[in-house]
Amino acid sequence: MDFNKRALVGLAIALSIGAAPVVAAPAKAPEAKRWVGSWASAQMIPAAKDALPAADVTDGTLRQSLRLSTGGGRIRVRLSNAFGTEPLKLAGVHVALAAAPGSARIDPASDRALTFSDRPEVTVPPGAEYLSDPIDFPATPLANMAITIRFDGAPPAQQTSHPGSRTTSWFGAGDQLAAAGLTGGKSLDRWFVISGVDVQRPTGASLVTFGDSITDGYGVTTNGNNRWPDILAARLQADPRTKGVGVLNAGIGGNRLLLDGLGPNAMARFDRDVINQAGVKYVIVLEGVNDLGVLTREQPASPEAHAALVARMTASYDQMIRRARERGIRIYGATVMPFGGSAYYHPDAANEQDRQAVNAWIRTPGRFDAVIDFDKLMADPANPNKLSPAYDSGDGLHPSLAGYKAMADAVPLDLFAR
Structure with missing residues (x-):
């Protein structure tokens, strides 16, 4: 091969190696979407x-x-x-x-x-x-x-x-x-x-409100959608930071942490009603007043029975915290509200001591990821073992419509804007 031919071959090889290939721009990937619970x-x-x-x-x-x-x-x-x-x-x-x-x-x-x-x-x-x-x-x-x-x-x-x-x-x-x-x-x-x-939807997560009749909406207006989780849902939708958060009401009237009542106990239903919800990222736990009240509703209980109840209740909270965190769910504890004026449970000083012990456990840093202190919000300042007259439905146990609104308005939206 003469010099001219070798030069032409060399030039062709150099061009083939150095030239950038012409390729079509990649198609834009479709926007990823996720399933989020909107009602339950x-x-x-x-x-x-x-x-x-x-x-x-x-x-x-x-x-x-x-x-x-x-x-x-x-x-x-x-x-x-x-x-x-x-x-x-x-x-x-x-x-x-x-x-x-x-x-x-x-x-x-x-x-x-x-x-x-x-x-x-x-x-x-x-x-x-x-x-x-x-x-x-x-x-x-x-x-x-x-x-x-x-x-x-x-x-x-x-x-x-x-x-x-x-x-x-x-x-x-x-x-x-x-x-x-x-x-x-x-x-x-x-x-x-x-x-x-x-x-x-492209972004978002679900919040489960997990509780008893107070979460289920005892005393609200039929077809009024004025339970405290309903009002909280409207607040979340009104804030651009939290519009993607769905609120799932997992309240059951009469529900207890430890024993079946009206519906399965909270521990038995936690996986189905919280863990298995689509897109769940948050849960608020407001449970315990029925456990405290039932203990002495029919007859007094011994000091040992009171102490054992508090220990079992706090162990139940601890189990929920562990299960939630294993799934990457932020779990917020709501303190048990006063029920000293309840004619249904007619609690005494020992019941109030139990409630204070349970709430002290809930408030202890390092347990729940945050505390929503409904106890302090709803208590009568003059009689902290009773609901405030401004928020009492009249039975000493369940909030009024004003009380439910106060509860929803007191939940910090920053908890769901992370």
């Missing part, structure tokens, strides 16, 4: 008086409404047969925007049919919960949503429900899944079968 209710076995009348819904339709907290462009619905002893068979489930809280009417243009593994019908095994397939849905913050269910046959003999809905549900005969207004005229202020609604 804690499940239990209803008393006979609170059960859905089987004869009225066998092959019939049930319409229930709820209020979301945070919003998103897609949703999925969780159905529960957690306490059923036989399969729960549903012929169909629809979602829509409700005309109003507790209304039997929907906006027909928003009606969507849910599917489960691409099928309209679903059979939920005993003891199980099922998630629907995700669907596009206009889930705006604080929207009123209706879930309409058609039963395939009779509901399970042992039902799964949330009796403390403080929201009206409607039921009637036949297939009314897509009806603009459910007819039949029968209603109950209970929730059945439904246990959660998740929304899909």
Whole structure:
């Protein structure tokens, strides 16, 4: 090869090595989104008086409404047969925007049919919960949503429900899944079968308010959405830092830390109602007043029994703290509020001593990630063992509507803006 040819070959090799390849710019990755709980209710076995009348819904339709907290462009619905002893068979489930809280009417243009593994019908095994397939849905913050269910046959003999809905549900005969207004005229202020609604959004997390009747909303206005978690949800949505935080109410009236009462004890349900919620990042624990009150409701207890109760209660809190932290969940302890004026529990000085001991444990640094001191907020300054008259519903145990608002307003939003 002569010099000219060698030079040309060398030049070609140099150009092939040194030239930068021309490639297309990478496509922008789609925005990652996550599932965040926007609404939930804690499940239990209803008393006979609170059960859905089987004869009225066998092959019939049930319409229930709820209020979301945070919003998103897609949703999925969780159905529960957690306490059923036989399969729960549903012929169909629809979602829509409700005309109003507790209304039997929907906006027909928003009606969507849910599917489960691409099928309209679903059979939920005993003891199980099922998630629907995700669907596009206009889930705006604080929207009123209706879930309409058609039963395939009779509901399970042992039902799964949330009796403390403080929201009206409607039921009637036949297939009314897509009806603009459910007819039949029968209603109950209970929730059945439904246990959660998740929304899909680019950022956000869920907060579980975990407690008893004070969290469940005893004494609030039916269809008013004025429980303290409802008011807190509205505050979170009004602050740009916390608009992505969903609030899940896991309160059960009469609930206790250590023993079953109205519903399973708090320790037994902590995993299902807190740990397993979509996007959970925070939990507020307000439990214990019923444990303290029940001890002596029927008869006095020995000093040893009082001491043992406090030890078991604080051990229960410690278990929750450990479980939450293992999952990266920030757990906030709420102090037990005064109940010295309760005619139901008629507590004495020993009960008050127990409450003070429990609250001292909750306030001790290094236990909960933060303390929400509802005790100091709600106590009567002149009689700290009793609720303030400004916040007492009249029974000495449950807050009034003003009391619930004060509780919600006292929760620092900075706890959820990290």
